[in-house]
Amino acid sequence: MTAQDQKLLTDCSDCPIRHRAVCSRCEPNELDLLESMKYYRSFEAGQTVVWSGDRMDFVGSVVSGVATLTQTMEDGRTQMVGLLLPSDFIGRPGRDSSPYDVVAVTDVVMCCFRRAPFETLITETPHVAQRLLQMTLDDLDAAREWMLVLGRKTAREKIASLLLIIARRDSALQGGTGLGPVSFDLPLTREAMADYLGLTLETVSRQISALRKAGVISLEGKRHVTIPDIAALMEEAADDADGGFLV
Amino acid sequence: MTAQDQKLLTDCSDCPIRHRAVCSRCEPNELDLLESMKYYRSFEAGQTVVWSGDRMDFVGSVVSGVATLTQTMEDGRTQMVGLLLPSDFIGRPGRDSSPYDVVAVTDVVMCCFRRAPFETLITETPHVAQRLLQMTLDDLDAAREWMLVLGRKTAREKIASLLLIIARRDSALQGGTGLGPVSFDLPLTREAMADYLGLTLETVSRQISALRKAGVISLEGKRHVTIPDIAALMEEAADDADGGFLV
DNA sequence: CGGGGGGTTGATCTCCTTCAATCAACGTGG
DNA sequence: CCACGTTGATTGAAGGAGATCAACCCCCCG
Numbered sequence: 001m002t003a004q005d006q007k008l009l010t011d012c013s014d015c016p017i018r019h020r021a022v023c024s025r026c027e028p029n030e031l032d033l034l035e036s037m038k039y040y041r042s043f044e045a046g047q048t049v050v051w052s053g054d055r056m057d058f059v060g061s062v063v064s065g066v067a068t069l070t071q072t073m074e075d076g077r078t079q080m081v082g083l084l085l086p087s088d089f090i091g092r093p094g095r096d097s098s099p100y101d102v103v104a105v106t107d108v109v110m111c112c113f114r115r116a117p118f119e120t121l122i123t124e125t126p127h128v129a130q131r132l133l134q135m136t137l138d139d140l141d142a143a144r145e146w147m148l149v150l151g152r153k154t155a156r157e158k159i160a161s162l163l164l165i166i167a168r169r170d171s172a173l174q175g176g177t178g179l180g181p182v183s184f185d186l187p188l189t190r191e192a193m194a195d196y197l198g199l200t201l202e203t204v205s206r207q208i209s210a211l212r213k214a215g216v217i218s219l220e221g222k223r224h225v226t227i228p229d230i231a232a233l234m235e236e237a238a239d240d241a242d243g244g245f246l247v
Numbered sequence: 248m249t250a251q252d253q254k255l256l257t258d259c260s261d262c263p264i265r266h267r268a269v270c271s272r273c274e275p276n277e278l279d280l281l282e283s284m285k286y287y288r289s290f291e292a293g294q295t296v297v298w299s300g301d302r303m304d305f306v307g308s309v310v311s312g313v314a315t316l317t318q319t320m321e322d323g324r325t326q327m328v329g330l331l332l333p334s335d336f337i338g339r340p341g342r343d344s345s346p347y348d349v350v351a352v353t354d355v356v357m358c359c360f361r362r363a364p365f366e367t368l369i370t371e372t373p374h375v376a377q378r379l380l381q382m383t384l385d386d387l388d389a390a391r392e393w394m395l396v397l398g399r400k401t402a403r404e405k406i407a408s409l410l411l412i413i414a415r416r417d418s419a420l421q422g423g424t425g426l427g428p429v430s431f432d433l434p435l436t437r438e439a440m441a442d443y444l445g446l447t448l449e450t451v452s453r454q455i456s457a458l459r460k461a462g463v464i465s466l467e468g469k470r471h472v473t474i475p476d477i478a479a480l481m482e483e484a485a486d487d488a489d490g491g492f493l494v
Numbered sequence: 495c496g497g498g499g500g501g502t503t504g505a506t507c508t509c510c511t512t513c514a515a516t517c518a519a520c521g522t523g524g
Numbered sequence: 525c526c527a528c529g530t531t532g533a534t535t536g537a538a539g540g541a542g543a544t545c546a547a548c549c550c551c552c553c554g
Contacts, residue, residue: 079398081391143390144328150397151445198398
């Protein structure tokens with residue numbers, strides 16, 4: 001985090017996620033309340049933010065970077081159940097421990113609120129609670145969308161679906177047009193993609209190669225992806241919803 | 248619905264889901280408001296409650312019976328993304344169409360509210376919105392739990408997991424002790440189970456037979472299941488969480 | 495230079511799907 | 525009352541998509 005970033009982060013009105021996070025609906029006085037109880041925390045790539053089952057004394061928003069929510073079985077099988085991007089919220093009111101591991105996959109900055117004051121706040125100010133309900137409903141839709149991917153799609157379709165999701169987000173954030181070639185960096189390793197998709201990392205690697213050989217995507221290095229024709233990728237993903245690329 | 252059921256359903260204070268549904272936190276005056284805008288609808292087994300994409304002019308709670316939330320791809324592959332039991336809520340404020348098909352799998356009675364008045368109500372009375380947030384968070388947890396099942400469990404583990412979920416619900420509803428043998432009727436056909444689990448109906452049938460032959464479950468007819476030893480079934484489900492049978 | 499993390503590719507195996515036959519239960523109409 | 529069709533379920537045989545095991549590459553860093 002540069003000195004300038006640090007400066008930006010002290011004032012809510014300059015916050016990069018001001019218009020999308022839990023606080024987006026707040027009136028100025030509500031924002032003052034939130035501002036008085038907030039603090040920032042930084043995590044390095046690879047660092048665990050919260051361990052599954054551990055006590056969690058805060059909730060908060062991802063300001064920058066990417067984190068994952070994962071579940072692990074006793075024998076080591078793991079499934080990613082959420083991908084946390086800037087403006088996404090971590091933690092739930094009314095529960096003091098996370099049932100998932102939260103791991104930073106890139107460097108992450110979070111805007112945190114201590115849980116107790118936050119919980120009283122959402123019972124008293126409706127705008128935060130309303131926004132939180134909206135965000136939770138969106139998360140639920142995303143989770144259900146993902147259940148279709150996990151349960152019914154082939155490995156190739158899974159990869160295509162994941163690439164589309166990342167492309168969509170990126171283009172929404174960067175303000176691309178949604179037309180013409182799209183290109184972005186994969187924030188996830190092959191293994192993390194496998195954990196998201198319910199596959200092995202070998203299968204992920206093979207299917208990415210296959211999509212490359214088919215000309216649906218092209219790679220520079222291992223991580224930078226270019227999509228010459230988004231419609232072709234949507235075809236591969238078997239996305240019935242036209243999806244509305246920019247949604 | 249018998250005449251007595253009908254009578255019971257006219258008054259919120261006698262409602263069987265009074266203490267678990269969206270209305271469970273309401274003060275008497277809030278309940279009066281809700282009561283003034285509610286109406287009941289019945290659906291027969293097999294009937295579609297809402298078609299994916301269609302306009303939805305109401306939201307509401309399942310009072311009795313079982314319904315499913317499913318997604319279907321163009322080529323016919325379908326994935327169940329939710330199982331709706333008594334007290335579960337359908338529809339979301341702020342959106343006028345469902346992205347999923349809602350289908351009654353048994354006869355279903357719903358307590359409905361017209362969407363417009365309900366939406367103004369939740370912006371004005373905090374208790375309904377708070378309860379809705381809680382329920383949505385629970386749904387999200389359930390969806391994420393299910394992502395682990397879909398992504399990482401074997402067919403046998405999937406079947407065991409589904410049986411456990413149904414057993415848990417049933418025993419919570421019926422007020423069983425959670426100890427000793429548990430027995431219940433499957434509300435779902437083999438095909439519906441397959442759609443829930445991301446399997447084929449043949450695999451479902453085979454794995455149920457396998458669990459029966461292994462003595463983990465026993466069947467009377469095709470639908471009535473008895474579980475002599477719940478711990479054994481949890482073992483088969485590879486449920487890391489002790490699960491706390493009664494949660 | 496060694497070592498380790500991340501990635502690719504190959505060979506083999508296996509679990510689940512696919513296709514198909516059969517069965518039991520049930521209703522319906524002649 | 526029985527032939528017939530339908531629906532839900534079971535079981536078998538064969539094939540395939542993805543897992544598993546393993547070798548190897550690239551690049552960065554100490």
